[in-house]
Amino acid sequence: MASDDGDSLSPPIDRLRTIMARLRGPGGCPWDREQDFSTIAPYTIEEAYEVDDAIRRGDMDGLRDELGDLLLQVVFHAQMASEASRFDFDDVAEGIADKLVRRHPHVFGNASYASSEEQTADWEAMKAAEREARGEQSALDDVPLALPALKRATKLGKRASRSGFDWPDPTGPLDKIREEIREIEEAMEEGAGHERLEGEIGDLLFAVTNLARHLKVDAETALRGCNAKFERRYRYVEQRVREQSGGDSVSLAEMDGYWDEAKAEEKRKEEREQ
Template sequence: MNTSKDKSISLFQDLIELMRKLRSKDGCPWDKEQSHASLKPHLVEETYEVIDAIDSGDPDKLKEELADLFFHIIFHCQIAKEKGEFDIDGVIALCLDKMTRRHPHVFGDATAATPEEVLHQWEQIKKQEKGYEERKFIVDGLPKHLPALQKAQKLQKKVAKVGFDWPDITGVMAKVDEELAEVKEAIRENKPENIAEEVGDLLFSIVNLSRFLNLDTENVLHKTIYKFVDRFKRVETELAAMGKDIEKCSLEEMDAVWNKVKINQKQEIGIQKPE
């Protein structure tokens, strides 16, 4: 009698064999040419498609995108196996060992009753692991290719753990005001290098404000971008219904429709009731 575990093992082995075949002499010309480096942009793209699927709330879409991402893991493992570096078995064994070691409150005698205690314990265990000794400073270990907003938030969390942080949100908001004032001053002085630096400082302080409000800056900005896209599409639709070409409209005409669409959007989500 086949069990669910047997089926999973069989499917997993079939996938590994499929990948081996694709990379073999009689396999796919494109797959055979790939390397760890050449697959990097595709891996990033697949990861973001998984995130999009999560945001969509569609389980079928999420399943499909996870399949694509999982295939990339198998792909990289096959390339490494061909080079005599490691294989999928080594990756799985490392994962099992690491996750067991980092959850002593589940698989050992340690205790951690809250998510905060788990995270603290996790960080302490990481410091004892191989490779961590290469980090000479607290701010080391930031992923080089992490998006800037995420990197800023991760950096701020690192230094906050050793007490380098504002005592409350009042100081954070004052810092945002201070950085905005410095941006305005740099603009008045008309010095491009200063302007760029001060805008960077302002963005960094905004990320800090988001962190204090328990918001993920990357997600917050993405939501605003999608809101803008949706609103501007509605502006284009409204203008077209009025027989107007948006490329020939004045700023005043577009702004009037923009404000109308904005009000309608708020009414749709119940923020503002029609009078």
């Protein structure tokens, strides 16, 4: 049996659970003992992003560490639930194992699918049945509020599309984008206040996520890529400004020229790598 400080001979997951229980128990860590689900939730989200970052950087050592940090979040939440006599880590593991078996009847049962599209349709039907069994009235009920706004907008559009509430092809959302841009221009011409402008820009962003969905482009991934590209090019502009100005200010036209240099250099690099 594992000791209170985690017996190194115990299975690693048992040792981790024992350590977490000790941190939360009498004489444990004051910080850990003060936490609850709401205070730990932001760390859980942050750790998931750090896992994603390690993957994008191809850092396998970092990924191992970040997955450990994410696993700690699961153990932390499960420990707090256990203290409240709601559920424990074993219940969490058993629940996801049961769900995987239930949702893969072609692997663990006798079902078969003619295509991945047929499998996806059945998967979604099973999820809808589970939502109905939980008493949820809308297909949108379990779309998490904490998702990044672009990701949540995509999920909302996708859920609505399953009932036929969607454009048949990408031209619909593309026309909607043009409509929303016109409405922003009208709001600006009318001197509209912040609240209206915020609403119109929100409508435009939502329309863009619908276009991305129709084109099978992940909006969140696309924007991350654009952010990285902007950062890369702007750093180049900063470097050129330092080299050419000697610390003096430069005009917007000069900075635009350096920006074009950065784009041209990226294009040349892409051509060399092809």
